[in-house]
Amino acid sequence: MRPKNLEKEATLRTMALQIIAEEGLENLSMQKLAKAANVSPRTIYIKYENKEDLLIKLFIEEVLGNYEKAVLQNFNSDMDFAEGVQCLWQNAFAYLTNNRPHFALMQYGNSSPLLNKAFQQANIQQGDFFAPIHQFLEKQKAQGCIHHLPFDAQRAMLFSPLISLVSEYFDYATRDRQIITPDVLMACCNILIKGMLK
Amino acid sequence: MRPKNLEKEATLRTMALQIIAEEGLENLSMQKLAKAANVSPRTIYIKYENKEDLLIKLFIEEVLGNYEKAVLQNFNSDMDFAEGVQCLWQNAFAYLTNNRPHFALMQYGNSSPLLNKAFQQANIQQGDFFAPIHQFLEKQKAQGCIHHLPFDAQRAMLFSPLISLVSEYFDYATRDRQIITPDVLMACCNILIKGMLK
DNA sequence: TATAAGTAAATGAACGTTTATTTATATTTG
DNA sequence: CAAATATAAATAAACGTTCATTTACTTATA
Incomplete structure (x- = not known):
């Protein structure tokens, strides 16, 4: 054969x-x-079975799968709040800025109905795509460190600014000066941490 | 004729x-x-000249144009920080949740290269799409109320969680219970305000 | 060791359909 | 009539997908 x-x-x-x-x-x-x-x-x-199958596998396995791995490196749900969030932000920022094509398809997950549906189904099937993060937030809530909010709202607050900053990073990548520097990234991260801590 | x-x-x-x-x-x-x-x-x-022309006009005039109008209602750049941000958030949330199709195309602005380019060009041509917001943030910075950050980073911090919450709102709209309630929205908004204020 | 049978991988050319866009024609009003 | 709007029908190009076939390698046999 x-x-x-x-x-x-x-x-x-x-x-x-x-x-x-x-x-x-x-x-x-x-x-x-x-x-x-x-x-x-x-x-x-x-x-691949067909185009849909190709796109969904690209999105779930290639993009989200690798993203999850990268984001969770050196992270564990026992970290204290600031430490944990900073770790997640640095991991995600490094991975996404070094993998522009992955980031590009990831962004379509928010618009394309096909990928959106695929994401929700994957999320349901696997229990949780980012289980350690879920645990981390639950623990912080239980300890009374952060305000109570639904998990999905918590996640939106924590990660959407990061994604938006990566988007800005690429917008500025072709211009003369990059404004999304590591300092700016960490300043933004700390703003969030300060806001979320009780 | x-x-x-x-x-x-x-x-x-x-x-x-x-x-x-x-x-x-x-x-x-x-x-x-x-x-x-x-x-x-x-x-x-x-x-319309062709499909591109149609899409760009839809995006710029129909979606972004109306969005800007809605967001800036009752807003002025002399408001104090918390008041101003809450006003923007409530306007944007009300407009977007009541105009799902507009929101859907808006989301493609972050992924589709065509719309992304169109947005950047429109932004350059018109000076600023959201000039009053720019002024507002500059004033707050000058008064020493908020931390210094590049404008685009400031904007990412302020608005991307809101967009993400609208997305969650629609995800939950078909389920039995909505979790993105006005209370949750305002709690998130206040977290941001607290984080950004010095 | 030589070779033929067997098999999944891979292919180039083609299928019918849909695409964005245009041509030629009809309709509607000042 | 003049002039613009609107149309039905047609275009070539590109689309996702399939057919019939070849390629490249393993394995079984002599």
Whole structure:
């Protein structure tokens, strides 16, 4: 039996993310992807059921999966609040700024109904995508360190500014001076921490 | 001369936003839009140069334009910090939760390269999309009320959690119980205010 | 060790459909 | 009539997907 060329699948995923980042999800076609990955269009259908399947796997496995791993490095739910949040922010910022294509598809998770639905289903199936963060916040709440809020509101407060700052970071990446420096990042992080602590 | 049927253009914009909200930007086609608006495809091309032109005008004029108007109601840059931010948050939340299709396209501004570019150009051309907010923040900084940060970072901190909460609001709208209540909204708003004030 | 059978991987060309856009024509009003 | 709006029908190009076939490698047999 002819052995699977694992490089081909990796190239497919890399090129798909690249095209999405540069031209947008709406301009990713199967034939364009095939050409970019130096592969026959038919080959994509050996590895993925159809376009939807490809996009969902890209989003869930390649983007969210790696993001979660990166964000949780050196993090544990026993850290104190400031320490924990700073760790998460630094991990996420480093990962996202170094992986622009992943970030680009991640942003589509907030707009594309297809990816949005896929995310919610993945979230339900796996219990929690970011279980350690959930635990961390619950513990902080139980200890009376932070104000009581629904988990999803807590998450929105903690992470959406970070995502927005990464977006600004890329906007400024092409200009003469970067304004989203590590100092600015940590200043923003500390503003949040101060606001959330009782 | 035959008069323009203004209702047709309004219907076109409404239906375009509706399709985008329900099926995604990637599933809006000119023929689908024409059928939904009960109009010949050619008619769209009398009112818009091409698809890009339609999308950009939808985004800039219909979505961002109305959003700006709604957000700035009863706001003025002399308000004190807490009062001003609460006013902006309440305006934005009310407008967005009552205009889901507008919100849906707005979210694509963070992902689609086409809309992203259009936004940046509009921002440059018009000087500032949200000039009163800029003034407000500058005044607060000058008075030493809030920490010094680049404007774009300040804006990310102030508004991205709000957008994220609106997103959560819609996610929960179909479930049995809404968790993003006015109380939760204001609690989040106050967390930010507390964090940003010196 | 040589070779033929077996098999999944991979392909190029094609399918029918849908896309954005245009041509030629009809309709509506000053 | 003149002039603009609106249309139905048509266009080539691009779309997602499939067909029939070839390629490349493993394994079983002589």
